[in-house]
Amino acid sequence: MTHLDSSIHQLKESLIEMHRLVRMQVSKCRDAYARFDTDLAREVISNEKHINALELKIDRDCENMLALFNPVAVDLRFILAALKINTNLERTSDNAEGIARYVLDLGKPFSEEIQKDYEVEEMFRVAIGMVDDATEAFIHEDTALARKVFQKDDLLDAINRKATQTTLRYIAENRPDSLHYLNTMSIIRKLERVGDQTKNVGEEIIFYIEAKVLKHGSPNQ
Amino acid sequence: MIESMVSANSGNAILNSDKQHMDYKIKTKKVDVFYGDNHVIKGVSMDILPNSVTAFIGPSGCGKSTFLRLLNRMNDYIEGFRKDGEILIDDQDIYDRRVRVEELRKKVGMVFQKPNPFPKTIYENVVYGMRIQGINKKEVLDEVVERSLISAALWDEVKDDLKKSALALSGGQQQRLCIARALATEPSVLLMDEPASALDPISTAKIEELIYKLKEQYTIIIVTHNMQQAGRVSDNTGFFYMGDLVEYGPTKDIFTNPQNQRTQNYITGRFG
Numbered sequence: 001m002t003h004l005d006s007s008i009h010q011l012k013e014s015l016i017e018m019h020r021l022v023r024m025q026v027s028k029c030r031d032a033y034a035r036f037d038t039d040l041a042r043e044v045i046s047n048e049k050h051i052n053a054l055e056l057k058i059d060r061d062c063e064n065m066l067a068l069f070n071p072v073a074v075d076l077r078f079i080l081a082a083l084k085i086n087t088n089l090e091r092t093s094d095n096a097e098g099i100a101r102y103v104l105d106l107g108k109p110f111s112e113e114i115q116k117d118y119e120v121e122e123m124f125r126v127a128i129g130m131v132d133d134a135t136e137a138f139i140h141e142d143t144a145l146a147r148k149v150f151q152k153d154d155l156l157d158a159i160n161r162k163a164t165q166t167t168l169r170y171i172a173e174n175r176p177d178s179l180h181y182l183n184t185m186s187i188i189r190k191l192e193r194v195g196d197q198t199k200n201v202g203e204e205i206i207f208y209i210e211a212k213v214l215k216h217g218s219p220n221q
Numbered sequence: 222m223i224e225s226m227v228s229a230n231s232g233n234a235i236l237n238s239d240k241q242h243m244d245y246k247i248k249t250k251k252v253d254v255f256y257g258d259n260h261v262i263k264g265v266s267m268d269i270l271p272n273s274v275t276a277f278i279g280p281s282g283c284g285k286s287t288f289l290r291l292l293n294r295m296n297d298y299i300e301g302f303r304k305d306g307e308i309l310i311d312d313q314d315i316y317d318r319r320v321r322v323e324e325l326r327k328k329v330g331m332v333f334q335k336p337n338p339f340p341k342t343i344y345e346n347v348v349y350g351m352r353i354q355g356i357n358k359k360e361v362l363d364e365v366v367e368r369s370l371i372s373a374a375l376w377d378e379v380k381d382d383l384k385k386s387a388l389a390l391s392g393g394q395q396q397r398l399c400i401a402r403a404l405a406t407e408p409s410v411l412l413m414d415e416p417a418s419a420l421d422p423i424s425t426a427k428i429e430e431l432i433y434k435l436k437e438q439y440t441i442i443i444v445t446h447n448m449q450q451a452g453r454v455s456d457n458t459g460f461f462y463m464g465d466l467v468e469y470g471p472t473k474d475i476f477t478n479p480q481n482q483r484t485q486n487y488i489t490g491r492f493g
Binding site for chain 2 (some may be wrong): 002
């Protein structure tokens with residue numbers, strides 16, 4: 001194994017660790033929301049600093065590898081993809097932290113009716129499934145699995161669009177529990193962003209393995 | 222260029238050009254080279270655009286320097302040398318019997334790995350080719366020296382010392398002097414065989430900058446073992462391996478998404 005191979009292997013291990021931590025953040029904020037577990041919500045907020053530190057370490061590793069090894073071809077694509085995957089995972093964790101803050105902000109359990117109307121549970125299920133698929137796709141360099149992430153993102157987009165209609169209906173009904181549904185809609189928005197970020201991760205996995213650019217509907221796809 | 226390359230009594234056939242493919246400066250068609258029984262270049266076809274820099278890369282012994290030297294017939298006198306296939310420059314077969322090799326070499330200049338100035342003054346090094354052609358008029362030679370040294374980015378450093386021995390120059394300056402000497406005969410193609418491999422990083426940077434500027438006027442082909450140099454200076458790259466041209470295309474494609482696994486293995490340092 002060359003020095004570059006060894007560095008790339010370590011970088012991949014760091015990114016797998018990042019995937020694992022971010023997945024745990026999203027999973028914990030779901031539980032904090034569903035069970036109104038404020039301790040868990042605070043844990044998610046506290047964990048964010050570990051994620052930030054790991055993000056900085058991965059950025060620094062990538063910078064060093066670019067400076068020291070002048071990588072080309074698949075090595076270059078991997079490092080470029082690693083930088084973007086790292087950024088997207090950190091932002092996913094930011095969104096998990098944001099959800100945890102909405103839980104604390106409400107200060108009481110979210111109305112079950114609202115949870116059901118906004119399909120929050122389904123939104124979490126799909127978003128966590130996407131993170132899992134992206135992680136597996138990254139570990140096993142499985143571009144078919146990475147592409148599955150894109151289909152699941154469509155589900156999140158559909159639920160997100162319905163959320164706007166639900167909110168409009170609630171406003172028209174002049175419901176008294178406005179903070180419940182406004183915070184819930186904000187959570188839906190954050191989960192929709194998680195979907196977008198995970199989709200970006202999938203695109204980067206395909207970029208480094210197949211050298212295809214999928215983002216923005218690029219003609220290169 | 223070809224009219225001057227062909228001997229005066231050549232027939233018109235050699236002047237006929239294939240208009241359809243005039244876009245390419247150099248075309249090689251199924252070129253094979255043998256040294257005795259040793260098959261060193263295997264069916265290489267390659268088109269090279271004018272005013273571009275093309276890099277040949279590959280491990281030692283892959284045939285890249287042999288292929289480069291084919292382009293100004295420097296292999297002709299190697300024992301057992303035999304070539305099949307066509308090599309066209311400006312649509313003219315440079316191996317046509319009517320082509321005069323010395324005229325070809327005026328038009329296809331060569332710069333070698335190690336700076337090889339003659340033990341003469343800077344001035345005499347530059348005008349050496351002109352004097353061989355019988356040109357001795359001072360005004361003409363003065364103009365050639367200034368033009369060539371300016372083109373080789375050496376004029377400002379030596380203009381007050383033209384009578385100084387070329388051997389007193391630094392390695393990087395000597396190499397630029399050799400480039401000036403190659404430019405003096407007004408070639409349209411410049412071949413460079415690892416022109417910076419014996420130089421320090423600053424001299425290397427100057428040569429690379431020079432290559433970038435020279436391509437406005439010349440078609441340049443460079444053999445290099447330095448992957449980063451190929452990436453920095455060339456528009457197109459050809460990867461040779463065991464006499465085969467394995468992959469040839471835009472440098473940015475070769476270095477980001479090579480299509481052949483052998484190319485990828487070589488440029489990423491995982492060869493063999």
